[in-house]
Amino acid sequence: MNLVAALSIASCLFTCPPNDAGTIVVVGGDLEIIQFAVPGEVDYRLAYNSSRIALFFDASATQLAPPNTTFQSPSAQIELGDMNLDGRVDGQDVQIFVDVLLGNNTNPALIAQADFDENTLLNSNDTALFVTALLSGVTATSTVTLFAQGLSASASLCDTPVDILTDENENGTFVLAGTVETTVVLLTLSPSSGPAGTRVTASMSPATAPLTFTANTTATWVGVFQPLVGSPSASFQIQYSAAQVREQSVAQADLIVGDGTLVNAPDFATTRAPGSLVGTLSLNFGNIIVAKPFSFAPTPTGQWRKIEYMDSSISTGPPVLGVEPDTLEVMALSIEDNPEDQHESVFVHAYGFHYAALVEIEENATTVVNSPASLFVDLVSYDSTAAQFHVLSNIELVKVTNDGDPSLIIYTSDLEKPVILVDYPLDPLDFPNVWLLRMPEGGEGLAAIVSHFGS
Numbered sequence: 001m002n003l004v005a006a007l008s009i010a011s012c013l014f015t016c017p018p019n020d021a022g023t024i025v026v027v028g029g030d031l032e033i034i035q036f037a038v039p040g041e042v043d044y045r046l047a048y049n050s051s052r053i054a055l056f057f058d059a060s061a062t063q064l065a066p067p068n069t070t071f072q073s074p075s076a077q078i079e080l081g082d083m084n085l086d087g088r089v090d091g092q093d094v095q096i097f098v099d100v101l102l103g104n105n106t107n108p109a110l111i112a113q114a115d116f117d118e119n120t121l122l123n124s125n126d127t128a129l130f131v132t133a134l135l136s137g138v139t140a141t142s143t144v145t146l147f148a149q150g151l152s153a154s155a156s157l158c159d160t161p162v163d164i165l166t167d168e169n170e171n172g173t174f175v176l177a178g179t180v181e182t183t184v185v186l187l188t189l190s191p192s193s194g195p196a197g198t199r200v201t202a203s204m205s206p207a208t209a210p211l212t213f214t215a216n217t218t219a220t221w222v223g224v225f226q227p228l229v230g231s232p233s234a235s236f237q238i239q240y241s242a243a244q245v246r247e248q249s250v251a252q253a254d255l256i257v258g259d260g261t262l263v264n265a266p267d268f269a270t271t272r273a274p275g276s277l278v279g280t281l282s283l284n285f286g287n288i289i290v291a292k293p294f295s296f297a298p299t300p301t302g303q304w305r306k307i308e309y310m311d312s313s314i315s316t317g318p319p320v321l322g323v324e325p326d327t328l329e330v331m332a333l334s335i336e337d338n339p340e341d342q343h344e345s346v347f348v349h350a351y352g353f354h355y356a357a358l359v360e361i362e363e364n365a366t367t368v369v370n371s372p373a374s375l376f377v378d379l380v381s382y383d384s385t386a387a388q389f390h391v392l393s394n395i396e397l398v399k400v401t402n403d404g405d406p407s408l409i410i411y412t413s414d415l416e417k418p419v420i421l422v423d424y425p426l427d428p429l430d431f432p433n434v435w436l437l438r439m440p441e442g443g444e445g446l447a448a449i450v451s452h453f454g455s
Helices: 003-013 091-102 108-114 124-136 340-348 365-370
Strands: 023-026 032-039 043-047 053-056 141-150 162-167 175-180 182-190 199-205 218-227 236-240 246-249 252-256 261-263 275-285 288-298 302-308 355-362 374-382 388-399 408-412 419-422 435-438 444-453
Touching: 023 032, 023 141, 023 288, 032 162, 032 175, 091 108, 091 124, 141 162, 141 182, 182 288, 199 275, 252 365, 355 374, 355 388, 355 419, 374 435, 388 435
Parallel strands: 023 182, 419 435
Antiparallel strands: 032 141, 043 162, 053 141, 162 175, 182 199, 199 252, 218 236, 218 275, 236 261, 246 252, 275 288, 302 355, 302 444, 355 408, 374 388, 374 444, 388 408
């Protein structure tokens, strides 16, 4: 039985085993590599469902490899023992090998073909290795490499096979020489923007075991933070545990923006600086990974609110949230005009400069159940060039009960400890009852997007 016939029988018998989807090609995902080992310099054709996938010869998807088109495989590397250089080690090589071994043929190229152990000596070791190659039917092959692009979802696992057929005998008859079983997966991720707490829904088709969301499914987002102005950050990750991938059905699960564990995150990747998270989301179904590029633009969620008091004295209260100011007022301090011993007095009577940091997250069925009692933000100021100027890190915000807004969950900083924007670098230890955020001339202050959830 020749090699092509053997491969033809093997490919007919092969189907995806249980709990195996074969090669997974994601619609809109990265191109997947498909490879075949075939004899060198033979005509071959490809057979596949061109409505499900497209095949290319290059990773940039410019050189199409359409079905039912004749191509020629690359040259094969000649194997040791192939004495007549026909691409096989078979009976036609025996006499030539014997002549070289006995010294009756001194052709240097043939001597190199017979020298299996490459020690420049032909002896019984080379004979034994030649016999092994002869009995195993060694054939020189070349590799056909293709890049698969998903076009439409499979109806079931392994229903989009890619076949390669070769005309090894050069008689115009193409024989099946190999099959790669593939499943084309449609993965949708929506929405692509929103505030912290946004529920990003991942929907997948087909959803057949093992490609189903279960209590063990995890996820990882890998990418960069790309600000509207400036260079992207270094690459970092957001890892979602099985508990944070909230399956709604075998075909659907939710991820919450602001959830997950940050790994190697640059400082500004979690701030409210305008920009987008640009990367790839991977869903881990045990030993199967389904990945797709996914970018998310965090909607600015940080706000400032004035803190209002019952009357003109901060000694009576309690304070309450006021309106969002049109402009942020910065307390201008001058060392010459206000000696250090007068600063405390200035702050006591400067309640008109008191602010609270506030964050709103989307209120939905998932966040209502899972939103924590508190979360943490960074308070950030920027100069006139949009460069970060000053940061107050990990400021705790507490969930407001009965906020009266059914669409949002509201968190606010401690109203008893106001935020004051100042233009002078004061020692915060001298003012334990307020937060001091420095503001440059012409700059602006921003409450950060969620850094992490509280416990």
